[in-house]
Amino acid sequence: MRIDDDRPPADGSSDRLLLTTEEAADVLRVGRTTVYALIKVGQLRPVHIGRSCRISRAELERYVSRLDAPPPAVPERPGRRRPTPVDKPALSPSSGGHPSVGC
Numbered sequence: 692m693r694i695d696d697d698r699p700p701a702d703g704s705s706d707r708l709l710l711t712t713e714e715a716a717d718v719l720r721v722g723r724t725t726v727y728a729l730i731k732v733g734q735l736r737p738v739h740i741g742r743s744c745r746i747s748r749a750e751l752e753r754y755v756s757r758l759d760a761p762p763p764a765v766p767e768r769p770g771r772r773r774p775t776p777v778d779k780p781a782l783s784p785s786s787g788g789h790p791s792v793g794c
Contacts, residue, residue: 709738709745718751729754 729735
């Protein structure tokens with residue numbers, strides 16, 4: 692008897708349009724907490740129906756395809772110069788040797 696890891700789950704979740712976070716985690720083979728973290732940082736866009744949070748199969752495929760794609764090249768803007776050590780904020784004696792931060 693051959694065991695095939697790529698076969699669809701017996702519960703029929705491969706036919707579902709929307710998946711729970713737990714089902715999405717199973718598809719991606721990560722933990723449920725990781726799925727929530729991906730939602731929080733905006734890498735996965737959930738669908739909210741009432742109080743339920745679901746993730747579409749298309750969204751999972753979009754996420755995975757973005758993992759495979761090379762990062763977009765950021766073109767250098769003409770006329771902008773790179774900061775030099777002179778551009779760093781001055782340390783004030785009252786700050787205890789730390790640059791001032793706008794917090």
